[in-house]
Amino acid sequence: MPSQLELFGSMLIASAQTNTPKPSSRRGPVHKPQGAVYDLARFFAVINEVMFKQELAPPTMRWSRNRWRYTLGLCDVEDRVITLNCALDDARIPEVVVAGIMHHEMLHLYFGFSEGARGQRRYHTPEFRAAEKLFPGFETTERWIADHWPLRGRPAKRPRPETQSFLAYLSMMHG
Ligand SMILES: [Zn+2]
Numbered sequence: 001m002p003s004q005l006e007l008f009g010s011m012l013i014a015s016a017q018t019n020t021p022k023p024s025s026r027r028g029p030v031h032k033p034q035g036a037v038y039d040l041a042r043f044f045a046v047i048n049e050v051m052f053k054q055e056l057a058p059p060t061m062r063w064s065r066n067r068w069r070y071t072l073g074l075c076d077v078e079d080r081v082i083t084l085n086c087a088l089d090d091a092r093i094p095e096v097v098v099a100g101i102m103h104h105e106m107l108h109l110y111f112g113f114s115e116g117a118r119g120q121r122r123y124h125t126p127e128f129r130a131a132e133k134l135f136p137g138f139e140t141t142e143r144w145i146a147d148h149w150p151l152r153g154r155p156a157k158r159p160r161p162e163t164q165s166f167l168a169y170l171s172m173m174h175g
Contacts, residue, residue, distance in 0.1 A: 031065070035063050037090060037159060047170070068087065
């Protein structure tokens, strides 16, 4: 039985190695960073400024079309597409958790992958894991996911109040 932390890690390992389908314009709405509750573009902008010194060019950001059972987020490092599970676009999910997952996916853009001894792609290298721990919301995110994910019941789509915003707190840390 893996610990929740390992389970979290292995879910993301699996997600990073999966090729995400190409965006399709044939049916359904276009994927957009703005969800009902959370705007991924805002998470990207603040985290890029505070944690990456603006070094990351904006990727394509979108919410998944369907709710995923376990996977929290995906990053296609070659096509530069970050997709978060639309089940996270829910006011019951703390903002810090969405930020922690976004930071994880942004680290994939930053580090890309290295090749293992048998040519396999390695995403969660020791350098990646060390950088992940530098995020101010890292431990809170891991603990919340271990304790609460996946949520059951009806999603809350009301907007969250701007007060006590984790992103505002993160921006202030920067200066
Ligand atoms: Zn990952």
